[in-house]
Amino acid sequence: DVKVTQSSRYLVKRTGEKVFLECVQDMDHENMFWYRQDPGLGLRLIYFSYDVKMKEKGDIPEGYSVSREKKERFSLILESASTNQTSMYLCASSLRQGPSYNEQFFGPGTRLTVL
Amino acid sequence: SQQGEEDPQALSIQEGENATMNCSYKTSINNLQWYRQNSGRGLVHLILIRSNEREKHSGRLRVTLDTSKKSSSLLITASRAADTASYFCATDAEGYSTLTFGKGTMLLVSP
Numbered sequence: 193d194v195k196v197t198q199s200s201r202y203l204v205k206r207t208g209e210k211v212f213l214e215c216v217q218d219m220d221h222e223n224m225f226w227y228r229q230d231p232g233l234g235l236r237l238i239y240f241s242y243d244v245k246m247k248e249k250g251d252i253p254e255g256y257s258v259s260r261e262k263k264e265r266f267s268l269i270l271e272s273a274s275t276n277q278t279s280m281y282l283c284a285s286s287l288r289q290g291p292s293y294n295e296q297f298f299g300p301g302t303r304l305t306v307l
Numbered sequence: 308s309q310q311g312e313e314d315p316q317a318l319s320i321q322e323g324e325n326a327t328m329n330c331s332y333k334t335s336i337n338n339l340q341w342y343r344q345n346s347g348r349g350l351v352h353l354i355l356i357r358s359n360e361r362e363k364h365s366g367r368l369r370v371t372l373d374t375s376k377k378s379s380s381l382l383i384t385a386s387r388a389a390d391t392a393s394y395f396c397a398t399d400a401e402g403y404s405t406l407t408f409g410k411g412t413m414l415l416v417s418p
Binding site: 237280288 | 408
């Protein structure tokens with residue numbers, strides 16, 4: 193059974209803290225994605241990665257960075273958390289090619305609150 | 308970036324009724340997908356329809372795609388309370404490998 197896991201379901205941090213959100217997939221997928229989801233704004237792509245050590249900016253990368261040292265793990269880093277980064281963060285993965293190449297599998301999400 | 312737009316934003320029906328949600332998008336696509344999200348959880352893939360397909364079925368789900376109108380519809384037949392969730396369309400634009408999601412339709416199915 194395919195699985196994407198995220199390190200925390202709920203997280204509370206203080207303004208200015210460095211925050212790490214971890215995502216692990218066990219499907220040997222090449223592509224991994226980080227989104228944030230806010231009411232009225234839908235899902236917005238922050239960063240994605242096509243391969244190990246490779247990263248691409250999405251639509252809203254400001255204030256975030258990512259790391260992909262291993263194929264199965266994709267980390268989202270908030271260098272200095274701010275209150276406007278309070279949101280639901282969703283990680284997803286997908287194959288790079290094949291008949292289902294673009295079907296994305298999502299983790300359960302991390303609800304981050306920055307105080 | 309292009310974005311799918313779902314319509315309606317919210318839909319409330321009784322169990323046993325059919326639910327229809329629509330999605331419009333702006334540019335040419337490779338495929339269009341529908342996802343479901345239960346409250347506070349991650350998204351789950353429901354169905355994918357390619358740009359050269361017009362209709363696709365999966366269980367109680369029926370998806371249509373009209374590329375000339377740049378629109379798609381998702382029909383859930385004989386709805387159940389367990390179908391209560393938000394439904395999102397996602398488009399994969401030609402030349403791009405990422406998906407762009409709409410803002411979703413919130414479906415409430417009452418027993």
